[in-house]
Amino acid sequence: MAHTIESIASLIGARIVTLDGCVATPQEPVTGAAAIEQAKSGELTFLSEDRHISRLKETNASAVVIHPSQAARVNADYPRLVLLEVEDPQAAFLQVLPLFRMIRSRLKRGISPSAFISSTARIGENCAIGPGAYIGEDVIIGDDCDIHPGASIGAGSRLGRDCQIYSNAVLYHEVSLGDRVIIHANAVLGADGFGYRFEQGRFIKVPQLGGVIIESDVEIGAGATIDRGAVDATVIGAGTKIDNMVMIGHNCRVGRNNVFAAQVGLAGSCSTGDYVRLGGQVGVKDHTHMGTGCMVGAKAGVHRNVPDGETWIGYPASPEAEQKRLVFTLKRVPEMREEMRAMAKRLAELEKLMAESASNPLKAAG
Structure with a gap:
């Protein structure tokens, strides 16, 4: 089916705006959709943030999905673009994208003869x-679930409805998933926690007898690992999204709608409130709590509890304003060092003059 700028505007409920001297027309065919930098003539793009408006000067797209407030700032510098004004440009663009991208269907229903059940x-x-x-x-596996080739689900585990377990993901025994949970390839849920006692010169393993509970609408990225609890279960709250290569230690309790970027690591017995966001490679000390709505910047090392709603950065992590003061101060260290050297030199000169004055008062008086 052929699409035009006009037909796509109708689909997403957009208002069409053409600037003076606009090269494209609403009747122009649309052949694809792409990001600003990659879009070609005849394709559609979108603008998500005000700070990216200047990038529209570089795009070859014929039309852009844009918020009305942003459209008001686009002027004659962008003559070739047709503007499609909507309240949520990203959502509208995502509605259009499947028109030009193949979406693979889910696995064919049924059980492969080579699966072991x-x-x-x-x-x-x-x-x-x-x-x-x-x-x-x-x-127990609920209705409408997809278990991809090579996935392993251990004894006593429970899956809710409409879960997707991708290839080579491993659920150890006694792992519980809610509804609509997505586990990507090579993720491991329920491996033993890192628990040992040091006795008589040896590390003795502490039995890890808890499970893992993943609540509904959680997505866990490829290669992520979530350890089982030692006594009680490790819990991941509903709606939480965990990126690739994230490590969550035993006994952790993660709140609802958290977002953890790649390579985050939580040591054992950490906890979070709801709506917590952790940037890439954040490391969190054991028994640390991160309050509801807090955010921790990438590569930060969290060694103490983070209060609700605060933003922390740095290593060791502390409130953003405090870290910025430290950074600005450190940047001035070379300058301050030179100033101190000059002051020391001046002080030495003054001390010399004072010593000379003390040894020869008449000369000093003259």
Whole structure:
């Protein structure tokens, strides 16, 4: 089906604005959709933030989905673009994107003959279980789940409805998932926590007898690891999104709608409130709590509790304003060092003059 700027505007409920001297027309065919830098003539793009308006000068796109307040700032410097004004440009663009991208369907419903399923497992309706998947004893899988090739689900685990477990992901025994949970490839849930006692010169393993509870609408990235609790379960709250290669230690309790970027590491028994955001490579000390709505910047090292709503950065992490003062002060250290050297030199000269005056008062008086 052919699409035009006009038909796409109708689809997303956009107001069409053409500037004086505009090269494109509302009837122009739209052949694709792409980001600002990659968009070609005949394609559609979108603007998400005010600070990116200047980048529109570089785009070759024929039309841009844009907020009305941003459109008001676009002038004759952008003559070739047709503006499609909507209240939420990103949401509108995501509505258009499937018109030009193939979206692969989910796995074919049914169970592969090469999958291993325990006789005591219970599989819901309309599920898909791929080749080489392993379903252990007493596992319960809800309706409409996809278990991709090579995935392993250990004994006693529970999956809610509409879960997707991608290839080579491993759920150890007694892992519980809510509804609509997505576990990406090679993630490991329920491995033993890193718990040992040091006795008589040796590290003795502490049994890890808790489980893992993943509440509904959680997404866990490729290669992420979530350890089981030692006594009680490690818990990931509803709606939380965990990026690739994140490590969450045993006994952690993560709140609802948290967002952790890649390579975040939480040591054992950490906890968070709701709506916590951690930047890439943040490391958190064991038994640390991060309050509701707080944010920690990338590469920060968190060694103490973070209060609700605060933004912390740096290593060791502290409130943003405090860290900025430290950074600005450190930048002045070379300058301050030179100033101190000059002051020391001047002080030495003054001390010399004072010594000469003390030894020869008449000369000093003259």
